[in-house]
Amino acid sequence: MRRLLFAALMCGGMATPSLAQQVPARDLLDFPIGSIAEPAALSVLLSSGLWNPAAVAMPAGERVQLGIVALNSPIEQGVSAQLGAVSIALPRAFVLTTSLLKATITDLVPTQTDPQSLGGEIPYGTTVFSAGLSRRFGGLVAGAEARVRTGTVDYIQRSAFSLDWGVVADSLFRTPVRLAASTFLLSPTPSRERATILGAADVPVARRGSLFEVRAGVAASASDGRGHEDYFYGTVRYAALEARGGLARTHEFGTTSNHLRLGLDLRYGRYAVGIAREQEGAGLGAVYQFMLTSVFR
Helix, strand or coil: CCCCHHHHHHHHHHHCHHHCCCCCCHHHHHCCCCCCCCCHHHCCCCCCCCCCCCCCCCCCCCCEEEEEEEEECCCCCCEEEEEEEEEEECCCCEEEEEEEEEEEECCCCCCCCCCCCCCCCCCEEEEEEEEEEEEEECCEEEEEEEEEEEEEECCEEEEEEEEEEEEEECCHHHCCCEEEEEEECCCCCCCCCCCEEEEEEEEEEEEECCCEEEEEEEEEEEECCCEEEEEEEEEEEECCEEEEEEEEEEEECCEEEEEEEEEEEEEECCEEEEEEEEECCCCCCEEEEEEEEEEEC
16 A cells, blocks of 8 residues: 555654654655666657656757656556656757646545535645756766645645766676666755755676667665665667566555566667556555657757
């Protein structure tokens, strides 16, 4: 029942002094928004920089990338999210990235001693606006991103600022290993946000020129006060088609749950289309994501 606990604990938790200054709806960002079964620290299919400010990949010769992502969860959770991102190539190998993420939950109604609802729905959601720069230094990309997150629960609305950092290393020390590390919602005022630290590594296990490649890797993330997740994954690419999948193990609130992630994307000319599916536990069904990107000269 991970990610549903906030619905039961929301009102009581917000009333406690220790949580009184935190920005609401942080739970909604536990979903891998904008990642088509990629490890978050290496999610470069959409150059949003959301999970890693350095995970920005502009095709050679292109100047602008536009992308959108839509996520929907099972009706029992009622979570939906939308992410839009724009990346612009600048002189001297810099890339400017901006993105806007909105996540909400529907059908959250107040009750008392029975299931009968009292009044309308309780607003519960968050928006994250991000803007940052990244730059390539040979086989290393480094980036930084400033974020403003606003969260709403019922009549409470709060905002917080965070500044995140990230690196992605390709062919480190002339090896085929790819490494990445980043922060997410690292706030100068820790009581306002719960930061997440992310890392990932993968390596090719089979390759045939530039046409065919198989990679395998592992990723991990840890959130302040919430637990951690391990992700074991593989990727198969043939020409313009890429499929990936893996097993995510989430350790949260003293319990462990497994989630199968699958993703598929196709590049055609200046466009890329992707779809992802993550199986939820406790019989909740699956979370789906759809992504569309386009590049321009």
